[in-house]
Amino acid sequence: MLEYSSQPHYLVAVDCIVFGFDGEHLKILLVKRGLQPEINKWSLIGGFVGSNESPDEAAQRVLKKNTGLEGIYLEQLQIYGEPARDPIERTLSVGYFALIDINKYKTQLNDDYHAEWFLISERPRLIFDHDRMVADAREKLRYKAALHPILFEMLPKKFTIPQLQILFEEVNDTKIDTRNFSRKISSTGLLIKLEEKDKSGSKKGAYYFKLDKKKYQANLQAFLNLIPNLKPL
Amino acid sequence: MLEYSSQPHYLVAVDCIVFGFDGEHLKILLVKRGLQPEINKWSLIGGFVGSNESPDEAAQRVLKKNTGLEGIYLEQLQIYGEPARDPIERTLSVGYFALIDINKYKTQLNDDYHAEWFLISERPRLIFDHDRMVADAREKLRYKAALHPILFEMLPKKFTIPQLQILFEEVNDTKIDTRNFSRKISSTGLLIKLEEKDKSGSKKGAYYFKLDKKKYQANLQAFLNLIPNLKPL
DNA sequence: ATTATTAATTGTCGTTTTGACATTTAATAT
DNA sequence: ATATTAAATGTCAAAACGACAATTAATAAT
Structure with missing residues (x-):
């Protein structure tokens, strides 16, 4: 050589x-x-x-x-x-x-x-x-x-579900059903609902959420399901 | 600068x-x-x-x-x-x-x-x-x-399902249920069953399969399901 | 010839997740 | 009091999932 x-x-x-x-x-x-x-x-x-x-x-x-x-x-x-x-x-x-x-x-x-x-x-x-x-x-x-919760990096500390959905739609260049999106996001357990509402977008206002940082860190790694009960190497 | x-x-x-x-x-x-x-x-x-x-x-x-x-x-x-x-x-x-x-x-x-x-x-x-x-x-x-059919690159052109499963188990360092694995692999539609059997591993013998190359090429891209009906950018 | 052996193959069932779809709710504006 | 607007939530049938065991096809042993 x-x-x-x-x-x-x-x-x-x-x-x-x-x-x-x-x-x-x-x-x-x-x-x-x-x-x-x-x-x-x-x-x-x-x-x-x-x-x-x-x-x-x-x-x-x-x-x-x-x-x-x-x-x-x-x-x-x-x-x-x-x-x-x-x-x-x-x-x-x-x-x-x-x-x-x-x-x-x-x-x-x-x-x-x-x-x-x-x-x-x-x-x-x-x-x-x-x-x-x-x-x-x-x-x-x-x-x-699609596999990691990284989009939160582009949002303020307090954000609303509609904001989050728009971000997903922009990234994926597609429209997402509000009800299904909300269900999936909730099921991650990553979000904590706050008392305060964001009134800027509508009369009713949308609740602010923040990240559950402990769960966020844990979920930065992949969460795949092709292999059941998969643990980190 | x-x-x-x-x-x-x-x-x-x-x-x-x-x-x-x-x-x-x-x-x-x-x-x-x-x-x-x-x-x-x-x-x-x-x-x-x-x-x-x-x-x-x-x-x-x-x-x-x-x-x-x-x-x-x-x-x-x-x-x-x-x-x-x-x-x-x-x-x-x-x-x-x-x-x-x-x-x-x-x-x-x-x-x-x-x-x-x-x-x-x-x-x-x-x-x-x-x-x-x-x-x-x-x-x-x-x-x-876990998301792309790349492991086939490590197999011969003709391979058996048990071989494929062992490979998946090795890569993921885990045991996989035979029945569920077989079901999932079949559902991808990537495999074509051949007439010939591999008799080296057992008395019964295991059928050889080969890749459906057309579908393989199509599926090299991600097949995610967080966003329904997602099309390539 | 019959039986034992071994690995391959395939089936069931209850639970969970999914995708498609519409109604209700909370606030402000009229 | 009513209209308006966007947020939040509910239903249902179909598909996918995970956990689990029985059957089959071939050879080896008796």
Whole structure:
């Protein structure tokens, strides 16, 4: 086998697909690229992996630098490494998808940074292979959200069932029956009903719920049922 | 933002977690590392990503070079990029897991290469972070296999239901009820019953089945049921 | 030839979950 | 007092599930 020294070295970057929910629509956070090539074109939030950080840490750092966001849900998507994906120099990029509550960070974003939210369906064309990254992230989000309670990451601490349903509908691009949805969500035992109501959406008002954090942590792992009585490895 | 030129460059490698099934047990393919550091210690099959190939292509090439295997099921696991994971020089590694039918390649392996099969539970300690890679791959295999018909990749073209069940039991490290398993497998409509029987395992013999390849391709995508009547994005 | 043996195959039943569907309820506006 | 609007909840038939045991097809033993 070959020695280390004779092997080629590459740039390694991270790119973050940041999904957010504003109560009505699933959105994605984009920035105008600040360096050549493709300067001033819309792009995912990204940056190079530094010498003393892992890609995971780089993604966290880059996200914070570009948006002010910290401690948000972040998950590796996959690596993008076609030799010619960056025209200047070979760069491998690790894709991440992030989930945040838009309203929580709205002010911060508008004031301090150049990031902008777009409807998924109305986003501009992106540089390099970023459009593919978005498509992949969208698919993975849907896949994962069908089996894990991660969509709560995009909601405020207090949220209503109708809000939650709209979010599911947006992610899955489909309509869901209110009665069946409510039944299934209740059966998870993840929600705690609060006294307070959200009156903004209707005259009657919808009860707020919050996450049962203990059960939430326990259920982050898969809850599959092809194999009965399955226990973690 | 910084220029490309001022950014650090890294080695990028691939490491393959190769799972196989011999009819009885789930096994993993390991090699003795051929270069410093940690030379002659057990390791995953890996290699550096060359200048003119993607990581996916590198994984294919490395697998073929080390085992003679070609055109096998290969899927990206995740990237491993802790700054100090390789003591010589910073190297990021893309983990892949592969699925093959052990019997198909047995002779080839023993004769031409130094790879060796181990029971998952009896494998030696591996170099660097390869033990973590194996653990991650095992979890992902189980997760994916619960939702997608990928385990067939580890079986011969003709296989029996009892064989298939043992494989499921191995992957999930659990016992499954014969009657319920058979019912569920049949309901997928993925199997075609053949005339021939496998007499090696019993006096009565077990009917061979083969995959319905058309339905197999269609079902490689997720078949979830949290969202009724879900169609692909 | 009959019987024993072994693993493969198939069946039942009560419970739970599912998907499709409509009515009632709580608040505000008229 | 009534209309309006969205939230919350109920029913029912069909399907899927999990737990459980009996039958069948072939060979081996007597």
